[in-house]
Structures are given as structure tokens and as C-alpha cells.
Amino acid sequence: NAGVTQTPKFQVLKTGQSMTLQCAQDMNHNSMYWYRQDPGMGLRLIYYSASEGTTDKGEVPNGYNVSRLNKREFSLRLESAAPSQTSVYFCASRDRVGGYTFGSGTRLTVV
Amino acid sequence: SQQGEEDPQALSIQEGENATMNCSYKTSINNLQWYRQNSGRGLVHLILIRSNEREKHSGRLRVTLDTSKKSSSLLITASRAADTASYFCATDDFGNEKLTFGTGTRLTIIP
Numbered sequence: 001n002a003g004v005t006q007t008p009k010f011q012v013l014k015t016g017q018s019m020t021l022q023c024a025q026d027m028n029h030n031s032m033y034w035y036r037q038d039p040g041m042g043l044r045l046i047y048y049s050a051s052e053g054t055t056d057k058g059e060v061p062n063g064y065n066v067s068r069l070n071k072r073e074f075s076l077r078l079e080s081a082a083p084s085q086t087s088v089y090f091c092a093s094r095d096r097v098g099g100y101t102f103g104s105g106t107r108l109t110v111v
Numbered sequence: 112s113q114q115g116e117e118d119p120q121a122l123s124i125q126e127g128e129n130a131t132m133n134c135s136y137k138t139s140i141n142n143l144q145w146y147r148q149n150s151g152r153g154l155v156h157l158i159l160i161r162s163n164e165r166e167k168h169s170g171r172l173r174v175t176l177d178t179s180k181k182s183s184s185l186l187i188t189a190s191r192a193a194d195t196a197s198y199f200c201a202t203d204d205f206g207n208e209k210l211t212f213g214t215g216t217r218l219t220i221i222p
Contacts, residue, residue, distance in 0.1 A: 033209070033210070035212075040214075042201075042213050042215050043154070043212040044212070045211070048208075090153060090154065092154075092210075094208065098142050098203050100154075100210055102146075102153045102154040102156075103153055104153040105152070105153050
């Protein structure tokens with residue numbers, strides 16, 4: 001099925017460890033996004049990429065880096081994980097008329 | 112910061128009744144979107160309404176937009192148990208190509 005694929009679905013990290021969350025879309029969308037969702041809250045934008053080769057900070061970029069590897073893939077990296085980064089992470093892509101398709105999420109716990 | 116604020120934060124109704132959720136936002140928008148999130152799952156796009164539209168329908172969903180009041184409402188008619196979920200409004204701001212989410216309404220349909 002066409003859509004947004006995120007890996008892994010679950011991850012537990014120790015404080016200070018690093019990891020990369022992977023995201024790929026097969027809908028030929030230009031724009032891709034990384035959000036985090038904390039309990040009882042809406043989604044907050046971490047980083048986004050309006051097109052291949054460009055990335056921009058969102059509302060909560062500190063502690064994260066991103067790479068727009070090609071049009072399909074947009075990865076999110078935590079260089080030194082902290083407990084405050086425990087969250088559910090969602091990747092999304094945007095179509096031409098403004099609709100967004102979300103991945104199923106990565107549940108990250110930092111201990 | 113959150114752009115949208117949903118009201119109420121939580122809503123419980125009997126199956127078959129109508130559910131109404133409201134969203135207020137702060138800045139000028141290109142469009143406003145509503146999403147559903149089942150517990151522990153990703154977000155599903157429900158409906159998009161453009162800033163020059165006042166009302167839009169999709170199945171049992173009706174969305175209104177009042178740009179003068181910077182508010183929107185989502186009406187779900189003839190509710191079903193499967194409608195139990197969190198509902199989020201999100202605004203796509205002019206020139207930003209970013210989606211900013213509200214904090215959501217938790218809807219529970221009582222069988």
C-alpha cells in the first residue's frame with residue numbers, strides 16, 4: 001500500500017546513546033516532516049523538508065538532526081538521547097493540495 | 112506553541128448521538144484540517160477545508176470554518192463506537208508549508 005513507512009516501531013535507548021529513525025514515502029511528495037507527540041498533547045514539529053536537499057527547523061529542533069537523503073527518505077537522528085526525548089515520533093509527507101499522510105509512529109523510550 | 116485549541120478536551124456521548132468539536136486558532140491560514148487518532152496509532156486525515164470555504168462534508172462528517180472568528184467545528188453525525196478516538200485540528204499557515212496541531216479532543220462513544 002502507498003504511504004509513509006517508519007522504522008523502527010519501538011525503541012529503548014539509554015541516556016547518551018544515539019540512533020536514527022527512518023522514514024520513507026512512496027507517493028512522490030516533495031515535503032516531509034518529523035513530529036513528536038507527548039502524552040495528552042498534539043503533535044509538535046521537529047524538522048521539515050520542503051524539497052529534496054533542504055531542511056528547516058520546526059518548533060522543537062534541539063537535540064535532533066535530520067537528513068533528506070533523497071525525495072523518498074527523511075531520517076531523524078538523536079545524537080545523545082535524553083529522557084526528555086521519550087515520545088512518539090511521527091513522520092509525514094504532504095501532497096500538492098495540502099493533505100498530509102502520516103506514518104504509524106515510533107515509540108521511543110530513553111532511560 | 113500550539114496554533115489550535117480544541118474544545119472540549121474530552122467528550123462522551125451515547126452511540127447514535129451527534130458529536131461536535133470546536134477548534135480556535137490564532138493566525139491567518141491557508142487551510143484547516145481535521146485528523147483522527149486511535150489510541151496508540153498514527154493520524155488519519157479526515158477532511159481539509161480551505162480558507163475561502165465555509166462548510167465541507169464528507170460522509171458523516173461536517174466541517175465549518177469561520178475565518179473572521181478564527182474558528183472551526185467538526186460535527187460527526189450518528190456516532191458509532193468505532194468513532195472513539197482523539198480528534199485534532201491542524202492549520203496550514205500561509206507561506207510556511209507547515210502543519211500546526213491543536214491539543215485534541217478525546218471522544219468516547221458509549222455503546
